[in-house]
Amino acid sequence: MNELFKTYQKEIEEISEYIFKNPELGLKETKSAKYLISILKKYGFTVEENYCGFSTGFRGEFGDDEGPKICFLPEYDALPGYGKNKDENGHACGHNWIAATTLGAAIILSKMKDKFNGKIIVIGTPAEETLGAKVDMVNQGAFNNIDIAFQMHLGAENNIGCRALAIDSLRFEFFGKAAHAAAFPEEGINALDSVTLMFAGVSALRQHVSSDVRIHGAIRSGGGATNTIHDYASCEFMIRSATREYLDKVTEKVINCAKGAALMTGCTMKLSNVDNSYDNLLNIAPLQNLLKSNLEKVGVKNILNGVKKGVGSSDIGNVSKAIPTSYCELEIETEPNCYVHDENFLKYANSSNAYKLIEQSVKATIYSSLELYNNKELLKEIKEVFQEINNKK
């Protein structure tokens, strides 16, 4: 394995480098997707392009139908708003590293095919930072008949018990009636009032939800001319909770705030999704234990299981509700402390430190995959625990 890794190490690091140097926003990751597809094809993977209706999505397969099917989930979208003039894209979330580690594991496994029966699947998942293409892919059945999914992310600590909150991302539009604000205000219906009343309602609601809930909003349209009663105003809210079940209840209350605000002013209200809704991340203990033992085997130390603060959301949550999913974060040492999405993180996402973690990630993923391909009992146990957790909700 060490020899095999050395053979492909440079090429795997080049994946990180190429994606890092070509930062593209979600659904526009054309160069990145093309590049990753070309590498998979070079190593004999059969690739379906434009996967699930996404021009930058793809699915690569290698191996046989007999035996387990394990998938690896590259991401390759960047973030906007970096550089001197804040008009550049940047891989401040390190998705270049995810692309390198997932393809790296898949390529090396394809060279070890004599050691197992089964299929290696690589699903290129666009727009993690925005739309969340994995949600559509899950809904279109992309993960049906796949046994296990793997992904790792750079982070501030080594953690096999990461959390991701379920999230709903909603747009509220209010439609009123324009009128001269001084001469005929009694003729108007003020849509901006609905927006401010909705914010007031949500602020009151925050007192009555459990402590894991996060609700944050922004006004997208605050009306037109100051001397006109605003006939249109809109806002967006992100609503998050530790579980999808509880989030559904909170989201209903937020929607009621909007309905109430519309009723108070006489506006009509239109509700739509800004981005896909994500589920919370499900961790499966025997899968976490497997990964932990293999991370330790390749020299990763101080591995935590669980986070106390700093929890966001990711579309991998939906994958984790569809099939058993192994997601973990590896600590990238930064000086001073620096977190993903920080401009300074760009210094680390493609650094020699990140390359050291590529090696550990790829090796631990391969060791874990080999055990899953070859140990039917373990795979069965993981699936049973997954079913149990999924049925509890």
Ligand SMILES: [Zn+2]
């Ligand atoms: Zn991110």
Ligand SMILES: [Zn+2]
């Ligand atoms: Zn990320």
